[in-house]
Amino acid sequence: xxxxxxxxxxxxxxxxxxxxxxxxxxxxxxxxxxxxxxxxxxxxxxxxxxxxxxxxxxxxxxxxxxxxxxxxxxxxxxxxxxxxxxxxxxxxxxxxxxxxxxxxxxxxxxxxxxxxxxxxxxxxxxxxxxxxxxxxxxxxxxxxxxxxxxxxxxxxxxxxxxxxxxxxxxxxxxxxxxxxxxxxxxxxxxxxxxxxxxxxxxxxxxxxxxxxxxxxxxxxxxxxxxxxxxxxxxxxxxxxxxxxxxxxxxxxxxxxxxxxxxxxxxxxxxxxxxxxxxxxxxxxxxxxxxxxxxxxxxxxxxxxxxxxxxxxxxxxxxxxxxxxxxxxxxxxxxxxxxxxxxxxxxxxxxxxxxxxxxxxxxxxxxxxxxxxxxxxxxxxxxxxxxxxxxxxxxxxxxxxxxxxxxxxxxxxxxxxxxxxxxxxxxxxxxxxxxxxxxxxxxxxxxxxxxxxxxxxxxxxxxxxxxxxxxxxxxxxxxxxxxxxxxxxxxxxxxxxxxxxxxxxxxxxxxxxxxxxxxxxxxxxxxxxxxxxxxxxxxxxxxxxxxxxxxxxxxxxxxxxxxxxxxxxxxxxxxxxxxxxxxxxxxxxxxxxxxxxxxxxxxxxxxxxxxxxxxxxx
Amino acid sequence: xxxxxxxxxxxxxxxxxxxxxxxxxxxxxxxxxxxxxxxxxxxxxxxxxxxxxxxxxxxxxxxxxxxxxxxxxxxxxxxxxxxxxxxxxxxxxxxxxxxxxxxxxxxxxxxxxxxxxxxxxxxxxxxxxxxxxxxxxxxxxxxxxxxxxxxxxxxxxxxxxxxxxxxxxxxxxxxxxxxxxxxxxxxxxxxxxxxxxxxxxxxxxxxxxxxxxxxxxxxxxxxxxxxxxxxxxxxxxxxxxxxxxxxxxxxxxxxxxxxxxxxxxxxxxxxxxxxxxxxxxxxxxxxxxxxxxxxxxxxxxxxxxxxxxxxxxxxxxxxxxxxxxxxxxxxxxxxxxxxxxxxxxxxxxxx
Ligand code: HEM
Ligand SMILES: [Cu+2]
Numbered sequence: 001x002x003x004x005x006x007x008x009x010x011x012x013x014x015x016x017x018x019x020x021x022x023x024x025x026x027x028x029x030x031x032x033x034x035x036x037x038x039x040x041x042x043x044x045x046x047x048x049x050x051x052x053x054x055x056x057x058x059x060x061x062x063x064x065x066x067x068x069x070x071x072x073x074x075x076x077x078x079x080x081x082x083x084x085x086x087x088x089x090x091x092x093x094x095x096x097x098x099x100x101x102x103x104x105x106x107x108x109x110x111x112x113x114x115x116x117x118x119x120x121x122x123x124x125x126x127x128x129x130x131x132x133x134x135x136x137x138x139x140x141x142x143x144x145x146x147x148x149x150x151x152x153x154x155x156x157x158x159x160x161x162x163x164x165x166x167x168x169x170x171x172x173x174x175x176x177x178x179x180x181x182x183x184x185x186x187x188x189x190x191x192x193x194x195x196x197x198x199x200x201x202x203x204x205x206x207x208x209x210x211x212x213x214x215x216x217x218x219x220x221x222x223x224x225x226x227x228x229x230x231x232x233x234x235x236x237x238x239x240x241x242x243x244x245x246x247x248x249x250x251x252x253x254x255x256x257x258x259x260x261x262x263x264x265x266x267x268x269x270x271x272x273x274x275x276x277x278x279x280x281x282x283x284x285x286x287x288x289x290x291x292x293x294x295x296x297x298x299x300x301x302x303x304x305x306x307x308x309x310x311x312x313x314x315x316x317x318x319x320x321x322x323x324x325x326x327x328x329x330x331x332x333x334x335x336x337x338x339x340x341x342x343x344x345x346x347x348x349x350x351x352x353x354x355x356x357x358x359x360x361x362x363x364x365x366x367x368x369x370x371x372x373x374x375x376x377x378x379x380x381x382x383x384x385x386x387x388x389x390x391x392x393x394x395x396x397x398x399x400x401x402x403x404x405x406x407x408x409x410x411x412x413x414x415x416x417x418x419x420x421x422x423x424x425x426x427x428x429x430x431x432x433x434x435x436x437x438x439x440x441x442x443x444x445x446x447x448x449x450x451x452x453x454x455x456x457x458x459x460x461x462x463x464x465x466x467x468x469x470x471x472x473x474x475x476x477x478x479x480x481x482x483x484x485x486x487x488x489x490x491x492x493x494x495x496x497x498x499x500x501x502x503x504x505x506x507x508x509x510x511x512x513x514x515x516x517x518x519x520x521x522x523x524x525x526x527x528x529x530x531x532x533x534x535x536x537x538x539x540x541x542x543x544x545x546x547x548x549x550x551x552x553x554x555x556x557x558x559x560x561x562x563x564x565x566x567x568x569x570x571x572x573x574x575x576x577x578x579x580x581x582x583x584x585x586x587x588x589x590x591x592x593x594x595x596x597x598x599x600x601x602x603x604x605x606x607x608x609x610x611x612x613x614x615x616x617x
Numbered sequence: 618x619x620x621x622x623x624x625x626x627x628x629x630x631x632x633x634x635x636x637x638x639x640x641x642x643x644x645x646x647x648x649x650x651x652x653x654x655x656x657x658x659x660x661x662x663x664x665x666x667x668x669x670x671x672x673x674x675x676x677x678x679x680x681x682x683x684x685x686x687x688x689x690x691x692x693x694x695x696x697x698x699x700x701x702x703x704x705x706x707x708x709x710x711x712x713x714x715x716x717x718x719x720x721x722x723x724x725x726x727x728x729x730x731x732x733x734x735x736x737x738x739x740x741x742x743x744x745x746x747x748x749x750x751x752x753x754x755x756x757x758x759x760x761x762x763x764x765x766x767x768x769x770x771x772x773x774x775x776x777x778x779x780x781x782x783x784x785x786x787x788x789x790x791x792x793x794x795x796x797x798x799x800x801x802x803x804x805x806x807x808x809x810x811x812x813x814x815x816x817x818x819x820x821x822x823x824x825x826x827x828x829x830x831x832x833x834x835x836x837x838x839x840x841x842x843x844x845x846x847x848x849x850x851x852x853x854x855x856x857x858x859x860x861x862x863x864x865x866x867x868x869x870x871x872x873x874x875x876x877x878x879x880x881x882x883x884x885x886x887x888x889x890x891x892x893x894x895x896x897x898x899x900x901x902x903x904x905x906x907x908x909x910x911x912x913x914x915x916x917x918x919x920x921x922x923x924x925x926x927x928x929x930x931x932x933x934x935x936x937x938x939x940x941x942x943x944x945x946x947x948x949x950x951x952x953x954x955x956x957x958x959x960x961x962x963x964x965x966x967x968x
Contacts, residue, residue, distance in 0.1 A: 063830035063929040136827045142804060143787040143828060231805040237788065238803065271688070272697075277704035302790060302801045302825075304808035307735040311728045318720045322713060328677060329712040330704075335684045338699045342689065350685070357677050361670035368723055370730040371662040373655070373798020374648040377790060377825040441649050441663075442642030443794045445825040448833035452909060455821070456643035532698070 020552040022106035023512055027113050028092035028408060032401075034117045035084030041124070042076035043475060045069045050432075050468040053461045056453040066449040067134035068151065072124075074137030075155065078251070079162055080120040082393050086258045087116075087169055089400045090197050092408045094173060096503035096510060097194045099182025099519045104175040106550040107597070108168050114560035115165025122567045123158025126151055136447060138248070141229035141240040145221050150571050156219045157567040161560070163211055170204030173197055182502070183541040184521035188282070191501045191525075192268075192275060195282055196261030199289045200254050206293065207250035214243035223574055238303060245296035253292035255389060257285060259396025260327060263349045266403050267331050269499050270346040271338030274525060277330040284323035284330075291320045301372045310369045317367035324360055328353065343497070344418030348399035351426045352391060359387030362437065377447075380440025383433045390429060398422070398478075405485070406492030410509040414489065417481035421474045428470025435460045435467075500525035505538050513547045516540075516612055547607040555593045562590030646821040648794040652841075653820075654813040655797025658730045666723050673719065734798075737809055740779045746770065748782040749892060750789030750802035752828055753835040753931060754908060756892045763888040764854045767895030769903050769962070770822075770839045773847035777811045785892075790826035793839050799825045814841035819904060819962045830930030836908040838962065846960045853958035857898055859887030863954050871951030874944050879937045886955065894933060901956035914949045921945040 009017075018026060048069050052060045061069065091109070095102055103109050126132040133155035135144035144152050177198045181190070190198070218240070220226040227233035229240055268275045275281060297305060297313040331353060342350070362384040366372050375381055398421070405413045439460040444451055451457045495504040502519055503510075505527050517540035523529050530538050569583025642649055651657045747758040748770075757766045760781075772778045782791055784802045792799035793812065800810040814820065824835035842850065863869050875881065883894035903912055907928055910916045920927055922945050925934045940948070 063833075067830060067832075140788060140827065146787065236805060238805065271699070273699050274701040274703065276702060277709050280704065280709050302799050304801055304803065304806070307728075307732045310731050314727055314731070315724055318724055321720060322716050325673070325716045326709065326713060329680075330709075332677070332680045332684060333702075333705070333708065335688060336680075337702065338688050339694055339697055340685070340689045353681060354674075354678060357674055361674055364670055364720070364723065365663065365666040368662050368666050368727045370659050370727060370734060370798065371666060373734075373800070374659045374663065374794060376799060377827075438642070441647065441794075443646035443648065443821065443823065445792070445823050445833075447827040449830070450833050452836075454643070455646055 017552075019557050020110075020554045022102075022110045022550050022552055022556075024091045024095050024103050024106065024109060025408070025510065025512070027109050028088050028090075030113055030117070031084045031088035031091055032408075034113075034120065035081050035088055038076050038080035038120055039082075039085065040475070042073050042081050043472065045073035045076065047468060047472055049073060050465040052449070053451070054465040055462065056455075056458055057450050061449075063449045064131075064134065067136075067447075068127075068132035070447055071133045071136050071139075071151075071155075072127075075123065075133070075159070076120075077389075078137060078255070079159060079166075080116070080123070082255050082389065082397070083166060084116055085397045086255070086393070087112075087166075089193075089262065089397065089404065090173060090258065093400075093404055093503055094176065094194055094197055095180070096407070096506070096514060097191050097501050098177060098180060098185055099502050099515060099521065100176065100180035101514045101518075101547065102180075102550065103172050104179055105172050107553055107556060108172050110553065111556035111559060112165040112169035112172065114557045115168065115563070116162045118560040118564040119158045119160070119162030119165060122161060122564055123154055126154035126158075129154075138244055139218065139240075140244075141218070141221075141237040142231070144218060144240075145229050152218075153222060153571040156215050156222065157570055160212065160215045160219070161563050161567060163208055163215070164563075165560075166204060167208045167212075170201040170208070173201040174205065177201070182515075182518045182521055184526075188279070189521055189524045189526070191261075192264035192278075192281060192285075193258065193261035196257040196264075196285055199285050200257045203250045203254050203257070203289055203292065207247045207254065210243050211247035214240060214247065217243070219570070223570060238300075241300055241303065242296070245299045246293075249296040249299065250289075250292045252385075252388070253289055255393040256396075257289065259352075259393045259399075260285065262396045262400040262403070263331065263352055264334075265501065266345050266349045266399055267334050268525070269403075269497050269501075270341045270343065270349070271335045272341075272498070273334055273338040274528075275330070276333035276336075277326070278524060280326055281330055284326045287323040288320060291316060291323075295320065298367060298372075301369050302376045314367050314369045318364055321360060321364050328357055328360075341497075343402070344413065344415055344422060345399050345403035345497075347419060347422045348395045348402065351422065352395040352399070355387060355391030355395065355426075355429070359384060359391050362387065375440060377445055378440030379436040379444045379446055382446050383436035383440065386429075386433045386436075390433075398425075403497065404503075406496050406508045407503055408509060409486070410492050411485050411489035412492045412496055413485050414481050417477055417484065421478040421481065423474075424470050424477065425474030428467045428472075428474060431467025431470060432464050433467070435463050439464070495527070500528035502526055502538065511615070513549060513607060516547075517542050517544055544609055544612060546609050547612065548604055549607060550604045551602055553597075553602070555597050559590045559593040562586045562588070562593065565589065643821075645795055645818055648798075651795055652814060652816045652818060653793070653796030654815065655734055655810075656795055657815075658734060659798050662723075662727055662730060665726065669719050669723060673716070734810070737779070737811075739777055740809065740811075743777045743779050743811070744773070745779045745781060746772075748780045748791060748802065750782065750784040750786075750791070750824070750828075751892070751932075752786050753824070753831040753928060754895050755791075755822075755824075755835075755837045756896065758890060759851075762851060762855070764851065765885070765888055765890060765892070765896040766854075766899060767892075767897075768837050768905070768908055769899070770837065771847060771850050771960070772812065772814060772839060772841050773844045774814050774817050774841045776844070777813050779809060779811045782808045782810070787828050788826045789824045789828050789835065791822065792825040793820050793822040796820050796839060796841075801826055812839070814839065817841050817843060817965045819965050831928040834907070834909045834928050836905070838904050840904075840962050840965045842960060842965050846964050850958050850960040853960065854898065855888075857887055857957045859885075859889075859898075863951055865950065865954075867947055868951040868954050871947035871949070874940070874948050875951055878940060878944075878948075880948070883933070883936065897952060897955060899955060899957055900952045901954055902958055902961045904962040914946070914953055917949040917952065918942065918945045921948055 131149045131151045133151040135147050217228040227235045229235045229237045295317045298317045444457050492508040519538040520541035565582050566586025569579045572579035651660050745760040749756040757770050782802045784804045789802040790799045797812045800808050820839040822837040885891045885896050886898050906912045906916050
């Protein structure tokens, strides 16, 4: 019924549907489009950076504009591309993997999404309103406090708003995974992607408040004349670095752990094997998360913390290599003795293993303090973290998208184009970033608008830029693939990859209530168990009955718009009195929506049993 | 199969190419060809950790290759279901213990070197230089010597020179890759590091902490000369008479223009510690203009007329009256003849 209706709906209706939806599957689509858009934007900025550095003393962009590009590239990629794309996959998959009908708080899910989107738009409005932030994605004080114009103000408020969205989303997943698992889905039967999402959400819960506080202090210094970071008035500028990295280091694991989960699921499915050392994988994840909080000062080896602090943080950092190594070997052991099918999703997983191993290698090298005195703030570090973030997170997102696309959209992405994307991106990636290790050691610091002639840095930079073009080409092929698939792609079956987990037991795409009856889970890889010893599909754990569903709501969008407006108010109250109207108006709008939400009882609705029975045939 | 071989070949080629490139990294800039104690220590750890990590990578790649060759789905395997292995305690213990041992091999010398490079016990018997980072230039004050310079730091070869570093504005980072690793220059507390050049030469230094539009132009030089030459240089610098009249009339006119145009409110000549702008005492002896341009009269005229075009965001722009090209030429003539010492970058041998 609903599917027939949806085909005939006009644009306005679809738009309204998406603006008000609280369905995790549609929210996943929105995270995908939003994150995908910002990924392209960040990529465009990266290309501009690389074109500027194609030859020494180039003048493709000016110094000020370069710094804006550089800052926005980093900020966009981390906060507005990588994380939302991961949230897209989590939203699309997690409830399905644990056999749930939705996330724990559908309303909050939608609120988190809109906060991300409007925060991201606010940040990017800076381009048109006198200049983007230009103090680096890390916004070190005092540079960020003294940066003229409103660029950094947009950074502060845009990130504050998106950050709130992220925190909300994290809490939601925590509660969902704790409370909404299907009968029989014990913790030690959860798929690895669910596990890593769970641990990641914990990291978000503890890490983001540090960012929130840092941003508040910066906001007060810039807009209200406080002096938290002003040395001249008794403040301390290094405090920002501590706050930033207490958030920022776990952030790296927030990005990488879900990717680990995605690869674990994909490698097991495509090797036709149970994940090797499941328990070790789970504990390694938890250990990595824990250590992730203990090592922030390794970003500050050259700050002058002294040899004692530097040594302690060096050892703690090296320790992370152990659980990470366990993971690499367990993945290899999962494939060992298996029957490996290589499709596009698996290609990304296979490309990930050597790439990420190299990123981890340089991670240990950077942890070696005295060696880091040379690497720090150079292209070596740029290479290192792109090996980890791109080789881990972005490869993971590509892998997950190819793997779950049929579940998300009911169509399989074109394999040929998928493989072309992979190969050009992989080759382009190594061409771009491998050489940068050497550029760094040969004396090229990071965040350099130009490098000088005659310093031996020309060839390396040229190669690096050529590589970036390959990557851009790969991404374009992926876009073509998406459009082609939407128009002509083959319809997906329920279980296109011979999967092992619960999401493959229901239709592609799933009905809006997901599971007609909650499934009964009898072990790890429930679908696989049923395939090998049962009747091919999972037994229901409950009789067919009415399904309770939440109502759509426009409030989350309005609340986010309120904060968006208030953001402009905060930024411009420094210059213009009328900006207070925006400030208080926006806040009032958000608060009014919150009040409505609290006072109005919204019990949702039920899908009656008879309708479910009718749909079955 | 073909695809994989292609990838390996591409990577191998890249690796080779990079090695060739690394060999031709600019001498006196690269960290791979150390000419100082700190850089030596760093390179030792870089090599040690690289070798150990390459060993790990090799093992991963061997297993990976075997897996991909042996366990790919083959024809006729459609119905084959592999054994569902749970795990293996022994194996998992092995790949936990071995990495721990490898890490310890890196950790111990790392910590030794960390404490070694932070050792300040010899500071009171050594040459101490107060370093100030500014957007976008460096100031050096030879403590107790009444010598102020900017951009070029002269040090005696083989000696430990302690640098007491602070910033006057935002955070900068002092980095001379071929002599030593970097150290941040913060606005709130003095950071101390020592450098010890092992060979005479002119070493290129860079600011490594993002500090604004001209961050990439905040270069400086460390000039390591023999102890005798250094002593001579100190004497020459201490004997500078800032009031001395230049010989040529053009330069004399330049001198008065320099004073009339308010240049002195930021710059100093002689041992005055004022440092809103670089100290110009030995300007004519410098190796570069503003850290990045060739030191020529033409470039200097361009700089005086419009510093912004050479260094965006610098703090000289707009802080003095406009000067004509003619006037700028005279000022340049004056500044270029500020050459108090015979000991110049050329004395250090290489450029
Ligand atoms: C097309 C692919 C990409 C290219 C060619 C690229 C290129 C670059 C370059 C050249 C820099 C350093 C600029 C400098 O130091 O002057 C940089 C910085 C950075 N990149 Fe990328 N990048 C790419 C993708 C990504 C992705 C996918 C992420 C994260 C998800 C990312 C995160 C960052 C971050 C955090 C920085 C640091 C920014 C800063 O220092 O403030 N990049 N990128
Ligand atoms: Cu600087």
